[in-house]
Amino acid sequence: MRLFNTLTRKVEEFKPQRSWEVKIYCCGPTVYDFAHIGHSRTYINNDVLIRSLKWLGYRVKSVMNITDVGHLTSDSDTGEDKMEKKAKAEKKDIVEIAKFYTDDFWEMCRQLNIGRPDLITPATKYIQEMIKLIKVLEQKGLVYKTSDGVYFDTSKVKNYGELGRVDIEGLRAGWRVDKGEKKNPTDFALWKFSPKTEKRQMEWQSPWGIGFPGWHIECSAMSLKHLGPTLDIHCGGVDHIQVHHTNEICQSEAATGKKFANYWFHSNHLTVNGEKMSKSLKNFIRVKDLIAKGYDPLTLRYLFLTSHYRTKMNFTYQALEAAKEAYGKLQSMVWSCREDRARTNLSAEKLAKVQELGQRFKAAVEEDLAMPQAIAIVWETMKSNAPSEDKWELIRDWDQVLGLNLGQARKPALPEEIKNLMSLRQKLRQEKRWEEADKIREEIEKQGYQVQDKRI
Template sequence: MALNIYNSFSRKKELFVPIDKKQVKLYVCGPTVYGPPHVGHARSYTNFDVVRRYLDYLGYNVKYVQNITDVGHLVGDSDDGQDKILAQATKENIDPYALAYKYENIYFEYMDKLGIKRPTISARATGFIPEMIELVQSIIDKGFAYVTSEGNVYFSVHKLDSYGKLSGRKLENNLSGERITVADDKENPEDFALWKSAVGGHIMKWNSPWGVGYPGWHIECSALSKRFFGDTFDIHGGGLDNIFPHHESEIAQSEVANGKPFVNYFMHNNLVTVNGTKMGKSLGNFITLEQLFETFNPMLVRYFILQFHYRKPVDFSYDAIEMVKIQYNKMNEIFGKIKKLSDGEYNEVESAELVDIKESFISAMDDDFNTPVATAEMLRFSKIAAKILSNNNLYYIKEANTIVKMFEDILGFDFTFDDTNENSSQSNEDNEKLLDLISDIRTKLRAEKNYALSDYIRDELNKLDINIRDKKI
């Protein structure tokens, strides 16, 4: 089997064929850095980390680009309201650049803990304003955008017949009726901002052909993907909630400016809920990763996330994570032990059972990154691995270790064998010596014909499930 990806364009699984045989150009919408990372970030970026890791494993040279939104993302995702960064900076009473930088650092700190590999290129929106201005100008030149007397630039969605091709939204059906209520400088309420004039206390602002302002949120992804990939790239990822208007707008901007298809495969991960309800700051059920990691190991959280397919919702609750804790810890111990033992000199022997695990795991990953099946294979393997270890059946240890390594490379775990287990093998040796000593004492007692005490010791040990045999005198 070969890799099949569910494409949001066609709404079905399609065979993955990259533009360049050896390289995959992957773009995932990055975070807006105005607050601490939460379970929603953990879910989304873990899922796309696995996509990236699997493509790596298949031998592609993956160029993974992610933006850092440090300007232009407005509250409520509409074209009204304040910039999220500016609003939070005002609240925290710091410079908006400092605020964005602070939360960008925190974001990476927590992504690192989750074992998420850093993107090949992580690009701050504020670092690419000239590219965005150039792109906006080319959309204006092609007649798909207009500049208003207030210095705003809007994309004219009615001029683009293909607008809505990702989300399936038809402008007439969904948006009529809203027209009367919108009182701004837009020609049509559906038009979205490419450039906003900086009014009031806007600190993050740049000169442009249309006056001093800042970019709209959607334009950064179009400008950055063009900057690093060119006109068309392979895979674009993001959250389901970004299909409209964000991704629809990215497509419109890029395809008008470049005159080429924007992206071949669009992937969307589903959303998270907390204890069955939508997560939101205002709902008071917002779980930050800082809070979550106080209770749970980040790798356990990663395991929990991967129990769900990326296109299915995940419901986070402490109880649900707790339920897979023992299972994960057990696997962590077994796999960690295999990693350690495989350093020894053993022949490489293949077992049919292990080959089957490997094949089932890979075919699950080929099937649109089916991590629930892949983690179930991991669990099945842990049982076989436990047997290999308990029987000291180390013929298969090298083969078992390549499977452990495959799980680590693709799913991003780092299995560690807890050294306290080493102490337990030490204590096994100690127990052995102790039993030898007791046995010797009993031999002496029986030699002295003190059968009562000798039998008492034997019976008490039997009660503890320790069988001790009488040695011949």
């Protein structure tokens, strides 16, 4: 299998540390608000990666965090904790806020057929592991204390910012006069002190003072505990490359002296009608909103599979409508194959064709998860003259990767267009206008439907 590695900016042969096992860490949601379809694209891509690895025979151990503390409103370690801010706005307990939005996230995943990781790690359950990790960094002389927290001194490590190609000198040149107590523009908080003027809902005692962990230290502490010093693959969105993932690498490798992750798997942005998704633009779309409009949530999954995970994707309802039609047609064709799957003896030519289709689908999966090509092969298979039984077996096998629940396809309702063509063809046959009826039959079959005639 070959995967694009963000660290090297190359598609590389994937070689796990153990030939049969893959250790994966995925950045999970900060549960202060509803998950939207931009988030869902990232988690669908992560899911396809994990499904593909399992399908190819690897044993996968996956961990995903839930950020329920420490994620500030600014990447520069300033602003309010998003969880605390939400709790104040809704006048609720943070535990209640976290549970509500965590449940919403998992419901979205269920609707999109996204599998759960082997281990889910809420940040608040690992505070002592985070304090222990900060102590290790402190003992190595890599941290310093300010009036508002404990910071990592990035000037003391080599290759800081390699993942995100961070222009450190450029940042330093543009650093504002009011830089505060930070020694370098890229330094980041490991532990933040609670404000003296107010009591936070979530704060803990530490060797440095009462406070809460920085966002970046959370992922490092949890992944190190459950997956060891070196991950095979770290997953996330491209928006985390420059800061969050860069800082994870910095602190983890400084603490262990070992490479943090061998491969970095990043999903690209999703826009809506060409614009960034935001509540202010009123284009914040949840999967629940699509269901309310009558869309099967797996239609969205199908749509996302038609675009490579590394490309930017623009969501429009026009594209979703096209995906709805295509996914519905595909379900219909799969259902037909399932109903008509009497085993026949394959000719050498057909056997070779079936084997070739299987090999090409596998090759698409192995070439950096080329899902658009994989979907194209699915359609080629369904439109081929291969026996229904063989089509059914291929689709059931491939759906372990696609996750479209094609094995559960039910008898579909025929579209009005197809119903009208069927009625017209029946009338032509009754009038014995066989040539015209055959042309209608060809048109119906081009649309992906099989026609079975009865004697007139």
